[in-house]
Amino acid sequence: CRYEHAGAWIALMKRIAEPRMVVSDGGTGFAKALKKVWPIAKHQRCIFHVFCQIKRYTTSKPNTLAGVELYCLAKDLLKIKEKQEAETWVTRFTEWIKKYQEFLREMTVDEHGNKRPTHERLLKAERSLLKLIKENTLFTYLDKEFINDFIAPSTNNRIEGGINSRLREMLRNHRGLSIERRIKAVYWWCYMHSPEPLSLSEIIKTMPTDRSIAAIYQRMNDKSRLEKSLSLWGDAIVWSDLHKMDKSFTEWD
Template structure:
C-alpha cells in the first residue's frame, strides 16, 4: 500500500487524509488525482487460480495442501473467458482446432504474436468455423490444415482472403497412405514428390513440381485403374495410392498449395507455407496444460483452453474487469431458459457448438454478452 501508483498517470501517490467512511485517501504527487485503495480479494484469488492453472504447478504446492486454494477458487470454474472483436487487419492468420474430447473441439485463430479468437464446438463444421472468423477482420492470407468445414466458412466470411494449405499437412496426408517406406514404385515416387513440398521456395520450383506431378499422374494412370475381386466385390488394387493422389490433385486444382509464393503477397516479405505458428506455439502449449492437469472433466479442460487463449491475446483485461464482464455458467443457463432450450446436465452434448446458447455467446456483434 505504501507504493500505491496513480491510476491516471502511474506516478507515486501520498496519503491525503480519510474519507467520510474512514477509508484512506491518496493523492498523486504529479497530477493531483485523488483516489482510495480497494483490496479486491476476488481479483487476487482469480489471479492465483490462473497462476495455478497454466503453469506446471500442483495443488499440493498451495497453502493448506490445496484445500484453502480449492475453497477460494472453485467459483472461477464457472467463468467463460470470451474473445473480443478484432478490427486490425492482419497480413496472415493461422487457424486450427484442438480436440478436448471425442465430440468437443476448440477452434482457434491466431496471428504471429497473439491469439485472436476461439470457439467451442462439437465438430469442425462450417457453421462452427464461421463464429471465430466472423469476429476477425479479413486478413490477406489464412493458413489452414485442411480441416473439414473451414473452406466453406472462409468463403462466406472472408471471400477476398487467399487460403494457403499447410504444406506439411499436405505431405502428411500422402505419408499416411504410402507410409515412409512404400513398396510399390508408384508409391515411392509419389512420396518423394510430396516430400519436396516442404522445400519449395520459388514460383519456378512450384511450376516444375506441378509439371512433374502431372507427369506422374499420367504415367501411372493405367496402373492405378487396376482392380481385383475382394469378398465378391470389385475394388481398386491400389486404393491407398489413389486416395493420396486424389488429395494432392484437389489441392493442385484449387490452387492453395503455393499461395505463399504469390507476387502480390510476398511484396512485403515472405509468407508462411506451414501452420507451425499455431501447432508449435499454441497447440503444443495447450496440450502441456491439459497434460499437467490430467483428470479434469471435459468442461473444465475446455475452460482451461479458453483461459490460456484469453491470457495470450494482445491486451487481456485485468482480473477485476474479467470478473465483471465475462459470462458465467449462470448466464448460460439464464439464456437457455429464455430461449426455451433444456439440458439435463452441464456436460450434455447439446451444450456445445450450434446450440442457441453458444450462438449467443459467440455472436458476431460487439456486445455479445448481454443477458437482459
C-alpha cells in the same frame, strides 16, 4: 475438432477482420465458411498437413515404386521456396500420373466378389493433390502480391506449435478436470497469453461461468447424440423383422 463444421467456422471468423491470406489444415466446412465470411482472402493449405496426408496414404516405407516416388514428391513439397520450383513440382507430379496411370487402373476382386482398385490408397493421394492444384491452394504463399510485401507462411505450424500444442500440454498436466473446468482453463490460458491481457478483475467479469459452459457443452452433446441416433438408409426397423409371415400357411381343418 469434434464439432468442426461450416457453422462453427463462420461463428469464429465473423469476429475477426478479413486477412489477405489464411492458412488452414483443410478442416471440415472451412472452405465453405471462407467463401461466405472472407470472400476476398486467399487460401493456402498448410503444406505440412498436405505432406502428412500423403504420408498416411503411402506410409514412410512404400512397397511399390509408384508409392516411393509419390512419397518423395510429398517430401519435396516442404522444400519449395520459389514459383519456378512450384511449377517444376507440378510438372513432376503430372509426369508421375502419366507414368503410373495403367498401374493405378489395376483392379482386385475382394472376398465378396466385388471389384475395387488394387492401389486405392495411392489413388486417394493422387486425387487429394489434384484437388489442391485445381483449387490453386497449394502454392498461394508464392503469389507475387505476397512476396513483394511480406513473407507469406506455407504452414500453420506457428499456431499449431506455439499455441495448440501448449494448450494440449496444459490440459495433460491437469488431468482429471471436469469438462467445464478444462474449457475454463483454456479460456484462462488464452487470456493470460494475449498481447494485452485484461486485469484479473476484468477477466473475471468476462469469463464464462460454469453454468454457461455446461449449457454449451450439454447442447452440443445432445446434438451429437441426436445425429448418431438418426437412421441411415437401410438402418431403419423393417416391419417384417418383427412379424413372422408365411404366405403358404393355410388354416387347420
